[in-house]
Amino acid sequence: MMHFLTSSFQSLATQTGPSFWLPESVSNFAPTVDGDFYFVYWVSIFFLVLITALLIIFMWKFSAPEGQKATSQNDHNLILEIAWTGIPVILSLMMFWYGYKGYVAMATPPSNAMVITAEAAKWSWNFSYPASGTVVSGASEDFNEIRNALRTGDLTAEQAAEREAKVLEKAGLHVPVNTPVQVNVLAADVLHSLFIPAFRVKKDCVPGRIGQLWFEATEPGVYSLYCSEYCGQGHSAMHSKVVVHPSQEDFDKWLAVAASYDEALPFPELGEIVWKRKGCVSCHSLDGANKTGPTWKGLFGSERKYTENGTLGSAIADESYIEESIRYPMKKISDGYTGQMPVVKLTDKEILWVTEFIKSLR
Amino acid sequence: MFLLGGVFALLVRTELFSPIPLITPLFAGSDAGAQADLYNQWFTTHGAIMVFLVIIPGVPAALGNFVLPLLLGAKDVAFPRLNLGSFYLWVSGAAFFVYVLFSGGVDTGWTFYTPYSTSSPTAVIPAVVGVFILGFSSIFTGLNFIVTIHKMRPKGMTWFNMPLFLWATYSTAVIQVLATPVLGITLLLLILERTLGIGIFDPQNGGDPVLYQHFFWFYSHPAVYIMIIPAMGVISEIIAVHSHKRIFGYRYIAYSSVAIAIFSFIVWGHHMFTSGQSTMMNIIFSGITFSVGIPSAIKVFNWIATMYKGSINLNTSMLYGIAFIFLFTIGGLTGLFLGVLSIDTHLHDTYFVVAHFHYVMMGSALIAFVGGLHHWWPKMTGRMFNEFWGRIACMLVFIGFNLTFIPQFVMGSLGMPRRYYTYEDKFQIYHQLSTIGSYVMAAGFFLTAFYLIQSLVSGKKAPMNPWGGNSLEWHTPSPPPLENFHGVPSATDPYELDQFDYDPVTGNYSSQSSKGLA
Secondary structure (H helix, E strand, O other): OHHHHHHHHHHHHHOOOOOOOOOOOOEOOHHHHHHHHHHHHHHHHHHHHHHHHHHHHHHHHOEOOOOOOOOOOOOOOHHHHHHHHHHHHHHHHHHHHHHHHHHHHHHOOOOOOEEEEEEEEOOEEEEEEOOOOEEEEOOHHHHHHHHHHHHHOOOOHHHHHHHHHHHHOOEOEEEEOOOEEEEEEEEOOOOEEEEEHHHOEEEEEOOOOOEEEEEEEOOOEEEEEEEOOOOOOOHHHOOEEEEEEOOHHHHHHHHHHHHOOOOOOOHHHHHHHHHHHOOHHHOOOOOOOOOOOOOOOOOOOOEEEEEEOOEEEEEEOOHHHHHHHHHOOOOOEEOOOOOOOOOOOOOHHHHHHHHHHHHHOO | OHHHHHHHHHHHHHHOOOOOOOOHHHHHOOOHHHHHHHHHHHHHHHHHHHHHHHHHHHHHHHHHHHHHHHHOOOOOOOOHHHHHHHHHHHHHHHHHHHHHHHOOOOOOOOOOOOOHHHHOOOOHHHHHHHHHHHHHHHHHHHHHHHHHHHHOOOOOOOHHHOOHHHHHHHHHHHHHHHHHHHHHHHHHHHHHHHHHOOOOOOHHHOOOHHHHHHHHHHHHHHHHHHHHHHHHHHHHHHHHHHHOOOOOOHHHHHHHHHHHHHHHHHOHHHHOOOOOOOHHHHHHHHHHHHHHHHHHHHHHHHHHHHHOOOOEOOOHHHHHHHHHHHHHHHHHHHHHHHHOHHHHHHHOOEHHHHHHHHHHHHHHHHHHHHHHHHHHHHHHHOEOOOHHHHHHHHHHHHHHHHHHHHHHHHHHHOOOEOOOOOOOHHHHHHHHHHHHHHHHHHHHHHHHHHHHHHHHHHOOEOOOOOOOOOOHHHHOOOOOOOOOOOOOOOOEOOOOOOOOEEEOOOOEEEOOOOOEOO
């Protein structure tokens, strides 16, 4: 029995593909967490089977018609009480100890870790790579589109995979394999949480605080990344992908491409890339539908009514109005909206492109 | 209210049958954002109604107010008017929730986490005011019970021959009185922040969202025990009476209620392992958290030992009692996973947590309420219900419940985050099983409502003591007369259960020598 238990935990804990209970296991922490999981699992199964068996046996053996007296009225046994207090105490101390050891390792990033910043906002991710100053988007909107197209049959599985690979060229959280990576998590508006099931890591993104998590990915591949702290309308659509590159060179090559804009493109097209990459897409539509923020269709040149410091005003949406709205989003709140836009840091060029893009949406 | 909360649960489950919008378009039109908003309002409404309006007042207020004076041989609770006041407060709290439903709903989740709750455009303030008022209802009930148990015990009843249900309600009442004010203050601060823009929790105004979580869970963790301890009290009565056997380990069960009540105040941080509180705090809270598990385990083993060599009637109440032990065991054991820091990091905010707390709050607290309702139904109404349909309904609820929530453990540990309107296709099979389970369970509850109402109309008249219990409520007619007892009763030994003779004609247990202690 004992041999069966220990061997089955190990085999379950060392496989890298998904098992019945746990997703694929591809980070330095995953084997420890899974080992802890299966330890608690088998202890729980043991007690559940024991208790269920006793319940069934007693129901079977001692059930009696109305009026029959019980065969015993014994109501205490000190040894039993000590046993069923002591054994759970010892087991739970063991569980605490394993969990504590595993957790301390997770909470302490090594000093040579590569640092990436993940910023969560309603409802998009941005990942920045401080070493090169590059910001790439989580592209949640694209992944959702692909997912929906796959469901409606507009894309075949292969086409979807192709589109996904194309999106990932300039989006997603990318890391090299077997390298310690520290992710600093920030939130622009409300609580979010960065969750990568395959790595067994999670950290809440709290506005006004910098949180951190770290991991070392052990298998190249593409894995899911979710927001796991409720953040409103787009919470379940706020997912992205983690790409683990097979080598540092491969990662560097990706970063160089992701950082660049193809500046040969016309400005409105570059603006559209910015719209997607920087998450404007989640609140500003192009088709006239008003979401969390005003639509961009027909915005340029229209008269805007707004509230500024409690007083009403109006202005024509020209280049300077748009630039101000991007740089200081909470200054003038358009009528009919609650003012939820975070400060999205765009370069001067990006603002120029976005403005041209809005202009083109007549 | 249970019906209303249940309907929202069914709406949520039906929507999740498929990852693409299924029934939200029927109510919210074709706008995807409005559909997601509607889903968010559904799960928020379900959670808030079930927690604040159903389970917290369920066993203590609904069952307790009837049973507690009877168990004490008293005419009524110590302050009947305060009791009526607490009922009126409950009604006004409920009225606020109904108002919220008609004024566009609320979408913050039942936890009202900041800064989402300070910025959400939905009707947060009316909902929070409702919860605030319900808090007072809960405090009044708790206060009343403490005084009643201290001052109105009958002649001869010492602390250690009180029925265990009284130990449980007493422990609960202490939590209600001490913890609920903290929730009240927290919610007041939330209202102030929303209306006046004072920066307490919102970092935009210099506040700290994690502070809100500390305040909130300082109440809401003990609140879990407001729900479960009285449920355990009900189970102690059910198991002993229907096994016709003296409760095993009386003092251990009694002390474990008190122990749980005390520990419940110092474990709130385990809701915040991934929130960014310090590593040291996480470690301390994880350690203390395991201490709550021990008294719970002690109770389970003592109940099982009570059944050993008993004379068990597998009637509806007892089946609910046994279902409780099984479901609470699962609820408790899965709590161990979440107490272990390394595992919780993975499982936090996933469906694993959802399944875990449903096993504790619904599978345990609510099942005990339903069990207690059947146990005391003849006493309350003077009518017997139909045992056959009772057992069928119990089985439906039990099977449906497990089918609903076991798949949620699996998808949670596979990484399905909670409060998701749409999800990856690989999770669909688990959601479908879960939805089917919820329908089975709903069928069980409708059946229960049906035969209970039917018993009021045409049920057999209940005898004084249909189960053979010896606590004082079984020594007065069913239903009890005005002022509960004819004359002033003196204390019995509530677990002296082998002295009765069963009369198959009347269905009554009677005793020639009903032994009083006084």
